[in-house]
Amino acid sequence: MNAIEIEGLSKRFGAVRAVEAVRLAVEPGEIFGLMGHNGAGKTTLVRMLLGLTPPSEGHARVLGHDIATEVLAVRRLCGYLPADYALPPDMTARQFLAYVAAMFSLPRAEAEARAETWLRRFGLLAAADRRLRGFSTGMAQKVGVAQALINEPRVLLLDEPTSGLDPLGRHELLLLLRELARERGVTIVFSSHILSDVETLCRRVGAMHHGRLIACGEIAALKQQHGVASMDDLYLALVRQEAA
Template sequence: MHAIEIEQLTRVYGSVRAVDGVSFHVEPGEIFGFMGHNGAGKTTTLRMLLGLTRPTSGGARVLGHDVVHESLAVRRQCGFLPASYALPAHMTARQFLHYVAAMFDLDAGVAETRIQSLLQLFGLEAAADRKLGGFSTGMTQKVGLAQALVNEPRLLLLDEPTSGLDPLGRHELLEHLRRLSSEHGVTVLFSSHILSDIETLCRRVAALHQGRLVAFGPVEALKSEHRSANMDELYLSLARRAA
């Protein structure tokens, strides 16, 4: 069974086809790259996979569940880091993670153990009782990833997770994701317009351009097919052909 299976997924807003007949699949345990320019349709696709936006046509299954009819079951087994979100400035990191754990109805003892482990994993122990309003971008992203892992998800959906991070912060986040995949078997859908991060992290990718799928397959095979030295060259080539 695929971790994610998408078939002709489409979302239309008025005259705009934000996502236009997209089909691809993600294997269990892999870190899969979902690439495209800002506005290509990546975020809309992620929202449909989580049942937050209803497809106009087509469909998708996540961890064996239909995203329209079983969206609650999907969200219970997934972690999500949106591209833009505001952490509650008045809460501490520890309070916020307990709030998220309560949303998943976790036992208090289980939540405490899991949150302490996540604070340690992301190097947030010293800042755990500081207000989130004073956190840097890098620390905010770490808290965001920690909240996405509170429910021990089988699948992690990340929307532009390295945007705004400095080189060290980006490196640390990518290393965290590698460990989650290799040591814990977590499947990661890594959505980004920063193509160098996708090339560093992912073996297979799907590329969107203006809502349409323009490529799907192994990174190295796609670069070879399109005679591209790197992912930026590859995407430019794909976009020109799709124009």
């Protein structure tokens, strides 16, 4: 069984077609890259998988759960980091992670242990009891990733997770994601327009353009098919082919 199965998923906002008839399957333990320009439909697609935006048409299942009828079951199994978000300014990092853990009904001791683990892993222990309003962009992004991991998700949906991170933080996050997929079998949807990150992390990618999935496959095969060497060239080739 695929971890994620998407069948003809569409979303319209009035006359605007944000996502159009996307068909896609992601295997368990796979890190799948979703690339596309701003407004290509990546965020809407991910939000539909979590039931945050109801689809206009189509179906999808996450770990066998229908996104329309079993949305809370889907959310229980998923971790999510949106592209645009803010952290509650009056909470500390530790309090916020405990708060998110409580939303998953984790027992207190377990929630505290997991919060400690992720705060240590992201080098945030020294700042763990400071209010989030004083956090830098990079620190806040690390807390954002930590909250997505607090429930030990089997599927991680990450929307621009490396934005705001310095090169070292970015490198560490990519290493962590690889480790999660390899050692824990976590399925990861990595949505980004930083194509070098996508290439570093993913074997298979999907390219979205104006709401449509214009290509999907292994990066190496897609590069060979379009006669290009870099991810930038691949993306440009795909977009130009679509325009032509």
